[in-house]
Amino acid sequence: MHATQDDDSTGRPVAHVVVLGNTNVDLVAYVPREVAEGETIIASDFTIGLGGKGANQAVAARRAGSAVSFIGRVGTDSFGEMMLEGLSQEGIDLAHLEQIDGPSGNATIWVQPDGANRITVFLGASGKITPEAAEHAVSTHSQAKFFVSQLELGHDVVLAGLGSAKSHGMTTVLNIAPYSALSPEMLEHTDWLIANEGELEALLTDVGIETTLELSPGELIEQVPAWSEAIGTNVVVTLGSQGALGHAAGSEPYFAEAPKVTAIDTVGAGDCFVGYFVSALNGGHPWQQALRSGVHAASESVQRLGAQASYPAAEDAKRFTT
Numbered sequence: 531m532h533a534t535q536d537d538d539s540t541g542r543p544v545a546h547v548v549v550l551g552n553t554n555v556d557l558v559a560y561v562p563r564e565v566a567e568g569e570t571i572i573a574s575d576f577t578i579g580l581g582g583k584g585a586n587q588a589v590a591a592r593r594a595g596s597a598v599s600f601i602g603r604v605g606t607d608s609f610g611e612m613m614l615e616g617l618s619q620e621g622i623d624l625a626h627l628e629q630i631d632g633p634s635g636n637a638t639i640w641v642q643p644d645g646a647n648r649i650t651v652f653l654g655a656s657g658k659i660t661p662e663a664a665e666h667a668v669s670t671h672s673q674a675k676f677f678v679s680q681l682e683l684g685h686d687v688v689l690a691g692l693g694s695a696k697s698h699g700m701t702t703v704l705n706i707a708p709y710s711a712l713s714p715e716m717l718e719h720t721d722w723l724i725a726n727e728g729e730l731e732a733l734l735t736d737v738g739i740e741t742t743l744e745l746s747p748g749e750l751i752e753q754v755p756a757w758s759e760a761i762g763t764n765v766v767v768t769l770g771s772q773g774a775l776g777h778a779a780g781s782e783p784y785f786a787e788a789p790k791v792t793a794i795d796t797v798g799a800g801d802c803f804v805g806y807f808v809s810a811l812n813g814g815h816p817w818q819q820a821l822r823s824g825v826h827a828a829s830e831s832v833q834r835l836g837a838q839a840s841y842p843a844a845e846d847a848k849r850f851t852t
């Protein structure tokens with residue numbers, strides 16, 4: 531069951547987690563192997579599902595029990611209707627998910643038998659949100675505790691959201707996916723930075739630390755505090771089938787090991803992690819427990835097809851949050 535939501539004076543639920551980001555429809559072809567340049571191969575299966583890093587993280591946080599508001603844009607096409615309906619069925623506050631003229635965002639995805647994937651995203655309506663609109667939408671959630679964003683939208687939009695969230699006393703979480711170089715201002719406004727191995731390696735290079743993350747968690751854990759200090763935020767790095775490592779100022783680094791499972795589709799696994807991690811923090815759990823919650827929910831999701839479709843259902847969320 532979803533956690534109880536407080537209502538404001540208009541009866542609208544008060545969101546505790548505000549997510550700003552891209553929502554798109556995923557067009558997923560399951561392919562027998564990698565497609566070479568100039569080649570046509572026959573896919574073994576195809577699905578249409580709901581995705582986009584922002585919407586995925588909002589859905590994961592909502593299923594994990596938090597009251598969530600999503601800030602974004604959809605188009606006036608049938609994909610837009612699908613997303614409005616899907617996100618509304620999750621019980622997410624959509625007061626700031628505007629429908630605007632033009633096509634919705636979509637992602638074209640190829641998934642191989644071992645679960646590995648290749649993705650291109652067309653932002654469509656999601657790319658039309660302005661920094662001013664993002665700043666205003668965040669400011670209407672003065673009672674929210676957490677703000678979450680990613681890097682599918684323009685950095686100016688994300689920075690406006692982060693700045694507004696900090697000025698309203700929220701804890702900010704930035705998932706630096708897909709990675710592109712961050713301004714110092716974005717890092718200054720970030721409390722928790724979440725990355726996968728490739729994204730963290732790229733960020734560390736940009737802040738002047740040449741390193742490799744192709745080491746065991748036991749070797750990496752010793753380095754996390756130095757990275758966290760160089761970046762200036764608390765840091766979480768997800769390590770695929772191994773789990774995730776984290777470090778927060780004032781505490782020891784912590785490694786949450788992933789259960790051994792057979793992955794068939796890892797699309798959106800990182801987003802599932804982010805949503806469950808933030809929701810556990812929002813529930814008042816220590817960050818180490820939030821890390822375990824994120825890892826266990828994400829490792830469950832890789833055993834099912836799709837992004838949002840693969841996330842643990844709200845009825846099952848307790849198994850991953852305690």
Ligand code: ADP
Binds near residue numbers: 726798
């Ligand atoms: P991203 O999807 O952003 O690239 P990761 O690949 O690090 O991020 O995966 C995020 C989380 O998903 C991991 O911390 C882990 O919990 C889970 N996960 C991903 N791949 C696997 C796998 N093969 N087996 C078990 N869990 C996995």
